[in-house]
Amino acid sequence: MYRLRLPAEPLRRYIENYWFVSHAPGEDVDLRVEVFVDARADLIFNFEASYRRVVIGGGVTEHDRSNLDAQRLVPIRILQHGRVRIVGVRFHLGGLAPFTRVRVAAWSGQTPSPERVFGDETRELERALRAEPDLAASGQMLDEFFLARLRLDxxxxxxxxxxxxxxxxxxxxxxxxxxxxxxxxxxxxxxxxxxxxxxxxxxxxxxxxxxxxxxxxxxxxxxxxxxxxxxxxxxxxxxxxxxxxxxxxxxxRGYRGYYPPEGPADFAPNVVVFVQDAALATAETGPEPTPEGES
Structure with missing residues (x-):
């Protein structure tokens, strides 16, 4: 099952959504995601089956741990089978920088561990997310983590x-x-x-x-x-x-008319596989955004 949650209001300029993929009891999941180039980054907490990261026209790597799939200039394909449980953070274009003190160029095209990018406290966040099955509670943990690291200058x-x-x-x-x-x-x-x-x-x-x-x-x-x-x-x-x-x-020509009319207007290409399957893609957006100027 694939679900989305919006981050807290102060984070929405930088984080597009939190996304969750999980399997039903006793279910094996076949996951295939085509990720086109969009210069965005995804933080991936991977708690069960390993996945294959295929660079289209390039190499293949196996990932059994969490990582930041940083901004890229190559398309990739994600393949995962078995007991799948992922908690992901999808950053907006340019949205990663306010949460790390390192120049983002250091991570381009790489998949570093979360603690290398965000610090050792990320290990505690990962342990807490692993133990928490509730999406609302997981979203709150992520909000607290990123709000504490949001630095603007x-x-x-x-x-x-x-x-x-x-x-x-x-x-x-x-x-x-x-x-x-x-x-x-x-x-x-x-x-x-x-x-x-x-x-x-x-x-x-x-x-x-x-x-x-x-x-x-x-x-x-x-x-x-x-x-x-x-x-x-x-x-x-x-x-x-x-x-x-x-x-x-x-x-x-292979993508002509490929995107469904019911897809979001601000469509990000890496969610194409999900949004085409109405039974798979369900959105949980949490509280409605507060109108600007209100608290």
Whole structure:
């Protein structure tokens, strides 16, 4: 069973959701998740069966312990069979940095242990989550852990302004504009992105354009590849197809109309397998968000 919970309100700018996968008593689970490139990170507490992490077009690694699957520029496939129990944390784009004092670039493309990223206290959190079957209680533990580690400073605020401008421009905003918005120099913008996201702005722009094209392609089966490429800001269709192969491991026509109409509007590609199975994907979002300005 796959369930989601929203984090506490102060964390929602940085953490998209907490996600839980579990098996019924006596049940073996066959889990297969396609994770396209989106430059986001997932913290994975894995409590039972090990899983295989397949880099599409690359190597295979076996994971029997918890880890941070950090921001990547390669698509991966997760395969897991047996008694599956996972507690996961899905970070927004650029959402990992406020919780760790290390430049996020140090983890790009890696799967470090949680304690290497968040400190030794993570071991106690993992023990508590392992012993707690209740999702609401697990969500509260995660809220307390991340609220205690949320650190915001001027550099983070400048990075967030620059990233917001890049996202608003669908990945096409020049570094000069990002620097103006963040009241920084172009060189400082490069450093801010290394600290806060692990990749330079131009690379993040490529990922954003790919994601935009992917969403349109999946949601509109009648759109042409040329139209998708133009709308996403690609120089031509050939550049679009090249980036699509790099970031998804497939070709665009294989994903035409693939995304279901009932999927969330802010769809993140790595949940495609789940949201297509209505019996599997159930959402538990916890308390409703408090309107801005209220407590």
């Amino acid at each position: 001027r550099a983070q605020a400048a990075f967030e302004r620059a990233l917001s401008a890049l996202v608003a421009g669908d990945g096409r905003a020049p570094v000069s504009l990002l620097a103006e918005v963040a009241a920084s120099s172009p060189r400082q913008i490069e450093r801010l992105f290394a600290r806060g996201l692990g990749f330079p702005p131009k690379t993040v722009g490529r990922v954003l354009r790919f994601q935009s094209a992917l969403r349109q392609l999946m949601s509109d089966p009648g759109v042409s590849l040329g139209e998708v490429a133009a709308a996403a800001g690609y120089f031509d269709q050939a550049h679009f197809v090249r980036d699509f192969r790099i970031f998804s491991g497939g070709v665009p």
